[in-house]
Amino acid sequence: MSAVPADALHGAAPAAEERHAAGPADLGPRARLWPSLVAVYRAQLSRARVARIPLLFVATFQSIGIMILMRGVVDGGGEARAVVAGSAVLVVAFVALNLLAQYFGQLRASGGLDHYATLPVPPAAVVLGAAGAYASFTAPGTVVTAVVGCLLFGLPMTHLWVLLAVIPLAGAALAGLGAALGLLAPRPEFATLLGQLGMSAALLLGVLPPERMPQVVRLARDLLPSTYGVEAFARTFGGRPDWGYVLGDLAVCAVVGVISLAVATWAYRRAAVR
Amino acid sequence: MCVVRELTKTYPAVRGRRGTPAAPEVRATDAVTLDIRRGEIFGLLGPNGAGKSTLVRQLTGLMRPDAGSVEILGHDIVRHPERAARILAYLGQESSALDELTVSLAAETTGRLRGLEVRRARAERDAVLEELGLTGLAGRPLKKLSGGQRRLACFAAALVGQRPLLVLDEPTTGMDPVARRAVWSAVDRRRAEHGTTVLLVTHNVIEAETVLDRVAVLDRGRVIACDTPSGLKEGVAGEVRVDLVWRESAPLHVPEVAALRDRAAESGRRWTLRLAPEEARAVVATVTGGAAFAALDDFTLATPSLEDVYLALGGAARQGLVRA
Structure with a gap:
């Protein structure tokens, strides 16, 4: 063998020639946003199907259990609407905020983000694909909870279709928040803790009727994005819903969703290249 | 590239x-x-x-x-x-x-x-x-x-x-x-x-x-x-690697074995020696006969591997590389 170590270490001749002869080589294709988002979404949904169905049952039964408990406390009217809407949105908070925070926290800690970071995929596609999959996975649980709630409290089911807007918008806001928490948490245990706390906040501030809360708690309630999903949904149980307010609440959800998903995308970029 | x-x-x-x-x-x-x-x-x-x-x-x-x-x-x-x-x-x-x-x-x-x-x-x-x-x-x-x-x-x-x-x-x-x-x-x-x-x-x-x-x-x-x-591997071509595995412990009462101890890298029951070919032959003759053989579990004689290169170059870790 003729190769000499010193030559191999310091003689750049072959590589340098190669470089000057050819110039920078062509790069492979970049994965475009929409197709890669769909690919991530599909992969995450298949994951969810295997691993998350038991948890979805837990989330649904938890919300139904809360409504049954609250039946003895509230006496119909506005309070009942708040309880049903809050319990339904709680399912979204459980999956989109809590579970997604845990997922990204673990992915980051285990080095799994390297897989995505060494693929030419836009960060937004990874975050939006995962967030979208988790959010849409909440749909059956939310619908079941809402229907059971209507039956329990004798509320009209006329406007349940509004869930078609509430689930994706509240889902976007909460999933973005969950993803950002998971990606920013320095350790996976913190991500789990933050996800749990976020869900507890959604439970306490979303389900319990606000009229009985002290001023500070009401302020905290206004800061939580799920609140606006709950409010929008609760308004539609009324005889003649004020659609302006419903749209306003949903718009807040949408704005928070855009902001939190943007933050999550930034957090992903930051976590992927250390 | x-x-x-x-x-x-x-x-x-x-x-x-x-x-x-x-x-x-x-x-x-x-x-x-x-x-x-x-x-x-x-x-x-x-x-x-x-x-x-x-x-x-x-x-x-x-x-x-x-x-x-x-x-x-x-x-x-x-x-x-x-x-x-x-x-x-x-x-x-x-x-x-x-x-x-x-x-x-x-x-x-x-x-x-x-x-x-x-x-x-x-x-x-x-x-x-x-x-x-x-x-x-x-x-x-x-x-x-x-x-x-x-x-x-x-x-x-x-x-x-x-x-x-x-x-x-x-x-x-x-x-x-x-x-x-x-x-x-x-x-x-x-x-x-x-x-x-x-x-x-x-x-x-x-x-x-x-x-x-x-x-x-x-x-x-x-x-x-x-x-x-x-x-x-040419850098260590003049050497042969001898691995000796003892049943329980090295028979240090055998003078030839005791003399080898300073040159062996010990790891549990295993001794690894890097020797010139004729020395290696003498060591194998010693351990496969007489009192030392009774204490010997296994031995191998091998041409140098990249692990020997690593050690000969002054590599610090004694256990980090695997041969599998």
Whole structure:
């Protein structure tokens, strides 16, 4: 063998020639946003199907259990609407905020983000694909909870279709928040803790009727994005819903969703290249 | 193909907290300079903690070096780390991003995220799974597979969406011989057909000797040698390696054995000696006869391996490399 170590270490001749002869080589294709988002979404949904169905049952039964408990406390009217809407949105908070925070926290800690970071995929596609999959996975649980709630409290089911807007918008806001928490948490245990706390906040501030809360708690309630999903949904149980307010609440959800998903995308970029 | 100059990365010191001792500053890669040529299988060999993975993370754009340059196919990876993903395919040590997917979906999704359109990704997925003998496992989730099968599935994902450079971090860990052969013949095929270059991280000296064209030996963040495996072994060609395994302990009451003790690297019941051929013959004659033989469990006589090269070059770790 003729190769000499010193030559191999310091003689750049072959590589340098190669470089000057050819110039920078062509790069492979970049994965475009929409197709890669769909690919991530599909992969995450298949994951969810295997691993998350038991948890979805837990989330649904938890919300139904809360409504049954609250039946003895509230006496119909506005309070009942708040309880049903809050319990339904709680399912979204459980999956989109809590579970997604845990997922990204673990992915980051285990080095799994390297897989995505060494693929030419836009960060937004990874975050939006995962967030979208988790959010849409909440749909059956939310619908079941809402229907059971209507039956329990004798509320009209006329406007349940509004869930078609509430689930994706509240889902976007909460999933973005969950993803950002998971990606920013320095350790996976913190991500789990933050996800749990976020869900507890959604439970306490979303389900319990606000009229009985002290001023500070009401302020905290206004800061939580799920609140606006709950409010929008609760308004539609009324005889003649004020659609302006419903749209306003949903718009807040949408704005928070855009902001939190943007933050999550930034957090992903930051976590992927250390 | 890949030109690395004076690449340096230092991990800052960690202050001790309750339960965790303080760690001093670590220079994980120390002025590393390498030239990887097009179409070769280039290896990074070193014990755990030598800085192999840190070096690879800098070459793949996953980590920013403190100083130095990395150029792959004419692209500056330090300035444009995002370009690395469009030049190379990386097989890291972790599979957690793919664990809950089926083998088939893992390969297809990875291909899609490498910019392939659906039909092309599916065709390549089928071809790669067939090539690696994974078709029968296509519908199983990765986490239900054995360690070696899972590794092979991740390797399959790395091959979908062809790239001129494959960066493989210990790709054959946990694999059986059949799977290993599948990996190396897949690599050879791509090299023959497309001139694919491979950067392989390994701590397995047998693998390094059999598959690598050239190898850089890493120790504590520095490249201590870089040559073909046989070129490196010429440096220790005059020596023979004798491994003696004692039943319980060495029979130090035998004077010839006691005399060897100073020259042996001891590891439990095993003594490893590096000797001139005639000395080795004398040692074998001694231990296979008389009182010493009664205490002897096993012995091997071997020509030097890259592990001996590593130790002869002053490599610090005594246990870091494996022969398997």
